[in-house]
Amino acid sequence: MFPRTGRAGFLPLGEMPRLVGELMRLGYECLGPTVENGAIAMRGLATADALPRGLKTEQEKGTYRVTRDPANRYFAWANGPQGIRPHAFASRESLWRVARDTGGALSFEPVTVDAPKQALIGVRACDLAALAIQDTHFLRGGRVDAHYAARRAALFLVAVQCAEPAATCFCASTGDGPTPVTGYDLALAELAEGFVVEAGSEKGQAVFDGLNLPPASDAQLASVRTQGEAAAAAQTRSLPAAALHGALMSRLDHPRWDDVAARCLACTNCTLVCPTCFCHAEVDEVAVDGDTTEHARVWDSCFGEAHGHLHGFNVRPDVRTRYRQWLTHKLDTWHDQFGRSGCVGCGRCIAWCPAGIDLTEEFAALTAGEVAA
Ligand code: SF4
Ligand code: SF4
Secondary structure, three states, rough: OOOOOOOOOOEEEHHHHHHHHHHHHHOOEEEEEEEEEOEEEEEHHHOOOOOOEEEEEEEEEEEEEEEEEEOOOOOOOOOOOOOHHHOOOOOEEEEEEEEEEEOOOOOEEOOOOOOOOOOEEEEEEHHHHHEEEEEEOOOOOOOOOOHHHHHHHHEEEEEEEEOOOOOOOHHHHOOOOOOOOOOOOOOEEOOOOOEEEEEOOOOHHHHHHHHHEEOOOOOHHHHHHHHHHHHOOOOOOOOOOHHHHHHOOHHHHOOOOOOOOOHHOOOOOOHOOOOOOOEEEEEEEEEEOOOOEEEEEOOOOOOHHHHHEEEOOEEEOOHHHHHHHHHHHHHHHHHHHHHOOOOOOOHHHHHOOOOOOOOOHHHHHHOOOOOOO
């Protein structure tokens, strides 16, 4: 559990701009929490002292609100609608172009990615776990996705321990949070007087060394552990982590699928906010003059009608089969692909579902308590 190296340092509260400034000096565009359209998004910080304080969120089924933290902390907010996913797997990107010359000959050009160096400040443990899944999908041996790989390599991840999970969070039950344990370059835990800081990678160590921090005291390290345990204990939702494999594929004809289909709007929100989803569509966009075509990859969703089209028929013709595909893949058959569930307990699909559908409730109803943690 973080801190795990025995080499944690302490950054006093007023010195946060030193950390941001060091990342800026190394050429990183620093992204931190910014309120945009009523939600927290990771956006560029103009200056080293621009990281906002006092943001908090209230989240429940179908509800997300940005509020103020009376303690004016930097990281009291739980999460925004997006995690790390858009910074590594872009929601829309060109893969290749075709041009036709005056003689009618076609030339194909690959599109390469010039990925910006980005430091994400405030990444959560659940999102690191989700990124590890996306890495497995996009970077597995022999089939490395060059676009994803370029963006991923340019990221610097500053993780933070969640001190106050949202009511929708259940990362403790999936084993993915609330304290970051791996996958970060730097990890922070915010205490009243400052941050316990630990490096988790070579590039993180270089930044850590540049800050020249005093070691964290035993009392500060104990406070981090207590804070993490309290945050885990505060979570009220849960999903059994280990026993999901086979739990839903053996219940494909359960009447609850009809029940949830009557509520689900097939709006795709749950898949667009989920940090582990990787489905996409490929589209060709032809220029008006007909001389060039752009072949792009765009995020797609198993809730979309077109996603189930095969030649001549649709394998998921209704909302019942689409919701069932989402939940059975995410919680059950994902184990066959990745050796774990596809849910890291971030709770986003619960907060951002306009129909207030909660996958932990659906799972419990489908399994009627027969699947235990
Ligand atoms: S479960 Fe909710 S968020 Fe997902 S498609 Fe249905 S209505 Fe939309
Ligand atoms: S299924 Fe829902 S709770 Fe689980 S990782 Fe995806 S968005 Fe988060």
